[in-house]
Amino acid sequence: MELRQLQYLVSVSDEASFTKAAALARVAQPGVSAQIRRLEAELGQQLLDRSGPAVQVTEAGAAVLPYARAALAAVAAVRETADALAGLSRGQVTVGIVGAISSPSLDLPGLLAGFHHDHPGIGIRLTEASTGDLTAALRAGRLDVALISAGPELPPDLAPEVVVDEPLVIAVSPADPLARRRSVSLAALAGRELISLPPGTGLRGYLDDACAGLGFQPRIAFEVGDPRIAAQLAGRGLGAALLPESVIRAHRGQVRGIPLARPRLRGRIALACRPGPAASPAARAFIAHARQQLTGRRSGPGG
Numbered sequence: 001m002e003l004r005q006l007q008y009l010v011s012v013s014d015e016a017s018f019t020k021a022a023a024l025a026r027v028a029q030p031g032v033s034a035q036i037r038r039l040e041a042e043l044g045q046q047l048l049d050r051s052g053p054a055v056q057v058t059e060a061g062a063a064v065l066p067y068a069r070a071a072l073a074a075v076a077a078v079r080e081t082a083d084a085l086a087g088l089s090r091g092q093v094t095v096g097i098v099g100a101i102s103s104p105s106l107d108l109p110g111l112l113a114g115f116h117h118d119h120p121g122i123g124i125r126l127t128e129a130s131t132g133d134l135t136a137a138l139r140a141g142r143l144d145v146a147l148i149s150a151g152p153e154l155p156p157d158l159a160p161e162v163v164v165d166e167p168l169v170i171a172v173s174p175a176d177p178l179a180r181r182r183s184v185s186l187a188a189l190a191g192r193e194l195i196s197l198p199p200g201t202g203l204r205g206y207l208d209d210a211c212a213g214l215g216f217q218p219r220i221a222f223e224v225g226d227p228r229i230a231a232q233l234a235g236r237g238l239g240a241a242l243l244p245e246s247v248i249r250a251h252r253g254q255v256r257g258i259p260l261a262r263p264r265l266r267g268r269i270a271l272a273c274r275p276g277p278a279a280s281p282a283a284r285a286f287i288a289h290a291r292q293q294l295t296g297r298r299s300g301p302g303g
Helices: 003-015 018-025 029-043 059-087 108-118 131-140 202-214 227-235 245-250 281-294
Strands: 092-098 123-129 145-150 161-172 193-196 219-223 240-244 256-262 266-273
Touching (some): 003 018, 003 029, 003 059, 018 029, 092 131, 092 281, 108 123, 108 281, 131 145, 131 266, 145 281, 161 245, 161 281, 193 227, 202 240, 227 240, 227 245, 240 245, 245 256
Parallel strands (some): 092 123, 092 145, 193 240
Antiparallel strands (some): 145 266, 161 240, 161 256, 161 266
8 A cells, every 4th residue: 555545545535536636636537447446455445436427436435535644744744844853954043132131040051052052953043122112023924932121020931930939139249338227228229329231122121110119219329231230330339230139149259239128029930932933943943942941940130
């Protein structure tokens, strides 16, 4: 039994004609007839009734046809899978990251290196931008996937999955008077010199929104692009900084982290995808890899 015999049987049944089936298959009509007769001889059953003006399926043919269709569908699925795997030997995936991600648990170099090891033929184009720019690029189809700073409301059209979630705390020098307190309210920072990431980053957004809710504008003395540098500056007494708890732990002894009592803020990073189906097998493979590596980790966001 050959696949082409099953294909011819299905085609003749659908078209009720050997001639039309042969034309669709781009072969001579006698060839189609000969192959179906061989199939009938192998099965010991007449599958098609050729006695009338139109070809009819016999009772045996009607019983066989569902299995013939299923076999052809399975072969098509095998081909699609093989084509997708072949696509993983080449191609490109575009990945966005929010500026100044800093997290001991979010190993971005390890994530990229692991994917490159598994799929060395796929190029990875990395873009760093603000969360607003990243979400716009995802919706426009310029990015396949991105790690974005996630506020209280997640954009549902981007199918976000939170991969990092931890408290934000106030970082000050160990010599700062606030360092002796067990907790502090954000209102206590009104009028104080602050160290912050630039506008457009997640941490700056958290700070600006929280201060606006309390009725004051933060007094930014230093803007830096990396939370780790902000921690170091705070440790030198140059101001207070709103930072992820994991960043403070990484600078233990150099800076003091004070929990926020009012309001309690959390920093989150989410893995977000472009709306609709992934653009390529390469993109689908990277998204699956990223979800496997990142989903469920819950500490240390950055910008």
